[in-house]
Amino acid sequence: MRQDRLTTSFRGGTILTGPLSNPTAVEAVTVSDSRVVALEAGGGEVVDLGGGYLLPAFRDGHAHPLWGGMELNRLPLGHCTSAAELVAAVGAYATSNPQLSWVIGGPYDPTLLPDGLGDASVLDAACRERPVVLYAADHHTMWVNTAALEAAGITRETPDPPLGKIIRSADGSPRGTLLEWDALALVERVMPQPSLDEHLLALQRACEHLARHGIVWAQEAAAKPAEVLAYAEAARRGVLTCRFNTAFWVDPASWRDQRAEFLQCRKEISDVGAFVTARTVKFFADGVIEQGTGHLLAEYDDEPGSVGLPNFSASELREAVRAFDADGFQIHIHAIGDAAIRSSLDALAYAASHNGPSSRRPVIAHTQLLDPADLPRFGELGVIANFEPYWAKLDELQVELTLPRIGVERGDRQYPMATIARLGGRISFGSDWPVSEVSPTIGCAVAASRQLHDGTPSDGWVPGERLGLMEALAAYTAGTAYQAFDDDAGEISLGQRADFVLLDVDPRTATPVELWDARVLGTWLGGRLVHST
Structure with a gap:
């Protein structure tokens, strides 16, 4: 996309400059060649802010835009509020799309199913002749019908893969729910694979969705080399209105062979400029607590003897992190359970001690328990x-699936964002979209209240971990800019990139509920408008 080199003055509203933790309000800023050149009105084109509030644009520190864009083109299920509605939606979609050889949809709310698990026979009632594959909101869980099990060759005799679980009936036959990547891969390897054009359309739709929420940079949190190349091709064709850093997905079984492939792919996309980079690798240290696959230091309350599913041994994780760190990649680790987080911290300490000082900026994502x-x-x-931050509330997922597995004491140790910040740790925010809500304003509202939209619980869940509203917004702007090595972004200041978001509420005085309901009126990338209402 061509950068706008014209001089533009933004005025007619309130502009929050400097660090959002202690901003200074001005009435105008001037932009030239995609940078802020004056904190006052200048010449050139005028953008009337209409009385709104201009902030630095948001940056999502952990998302899956390609997945999200693909899901926007498939069977949507987020509106369903019961298992019956899920089945009805599948049936209606299958009937209206007879040309599809597979019916693929999601994400669905796993709390709508008993214990978060679905049976193939239930989906058979909606569509029996063609395979049906539905992704749960956590994307660590897949619900399929009998035709999909048959297409994948999953039978009573199929063993659980090393890093996955086939949920079974009492007689050992597969029920229709698969947990974790190796189990999901049994079906995904026989599913129709998206074409490059489908990937490009998905990225275009993802960019539009992100821009509507004021997001101009996102960390693609898990991509295969072919998907990274799709991002690069989208950049070359000029269809991106958001910048991306892509993280190569590290396979625990073949990471040694992946090193050369990742280095070569990083080199191949070096010509696309700032819109797509590939400086990061992504590890999954464990799964998710609600399905019993998050790796814990002590056993699950509802499953004696089980501490979850670590994807790497501690020693293998240390060596893999050290190796990719030596290759110059930023390390990004999905770690949910307390054991997974500890082994991730140990691995990062090991890499630093062996490879010496560098500006690593490693990331542990989710940081739940x-x-x-x-x-x-x-x-x-x-x-x-x-x-x-959207997860840091007592929603149905917590009440019905997570807390029954880990109990109250461990439950109250989840998402300690205020404590880590107070102890000198850097925090950044992300959405994990399409796993959950993409809106940064809603995420910040939850971070500041630890409440649902209706204000429950009245004092907030684990209220000592609440952040100030401006502190939360800083984590979604300056915090993620630091994560992105984007040191000339994250606030509105002289010389900084002119990435802006225009809100209809003043975040300095808004309540969390008012920020939850805030509207994004405009989004600018390098001074160029990419979304407006």
């Missing part, structure tokens, strides 16, 4: 804690 002993280690090791 921590042992108190590990809280200060983020600051000590220079590890960024990337939180998905």
Whole structure:
């Protein structure tokens, strides 16, 4: 996309300049060649802010835009509020799309199913002749019908893969729910694969969706080399209105062979400029607590003897992190359970001690359940804690699936964002879209209240971990800019990139509910308008 080199003055509203933790309000800023050149009105084109509030644009520190864009082109299920509605939606979609050889949809709310698990026979009632594949909101769970099990060759005799689980009936036959990547891969390897044109359309739709929410940069949190090349091709064709850094997905079984492939792919996309970079690798240290695959230090309350599913042994994770760190990649680790977070911190410390000083900016994403002993280690090791703040509330997922598995004491240790910040650790925010809500304003409202939209619980869930509203907004702007090595972004200041978002509420005085309901009136990338209402 061509950068706008014209001089533009933004005026007619309130502009929050400098660090959002203590901003200064001005009446105008001037932009030239995609940069802020004056904190006052200048010449050239005028953008009338209409009385709104101009902030630095948001940056999403952990998302899956390609997946999200693909899901925008498939069977949507987020509106369903019961299992019956899910089945009805599948049936209606299958009937209206007879040309599709597979019916693929999601994400669905796993709390709509008993224990979060679905049976193939239930989906058979909606569509029996063609395979049906539905992704749960966590994207670690897949619900399929009998035709999909048959297409994948999954039978009573099929063993659980090393990093996955086939949910079974009492007689050992597959029920229709698969957990974690290796199990999902049994079906995905026989599913129709998207074409390049489908990937490009998905990225275009993802960019439009992100821009509507004021997002101009996103960390693509798990991509295969072919998908990274699709991002690069989208950049070459000029269809991107958001910048992306892509993270190569590290396979625990073949990471040694992947090193050369990742280095070559990073080199191949070096010509696309700032719109797409590939400086990061992504590890999954564990799964998710609600399905019993998050790796815990102590056993699950509802499953004696089980501590979840680590994707790497501690020693293998240390060596893999050290190797990719030596290759110059930023490390980004999905770690949900307290054991997974500890082993991730240990691995990052190991890499630093072996490879020597560098500007690593490593990331542990989700950072859900921590042992108190590990809280200060983020600051000590220079590890960024990337939180998905929308999750830090007592919603149905917590009440019905997560808390029954780990109990109240461990439940109250989830998402300690205020404590890590107080202890000197850097925090950044993300959405994990399409796993959950993409809106940064809603995420910040939850971070500041630890409440649902209706204000429950009245004091907030684990209220000591609430952030100030402006502190939360800083995590979604300056915090993610730091994560992105984007040191000339994250606030509205002289010389900074002119990435802006225009809100209809004043975040300095808004309540969390008012920010939750805020509207994004405009989004600018390098001074160029990419969304307006």
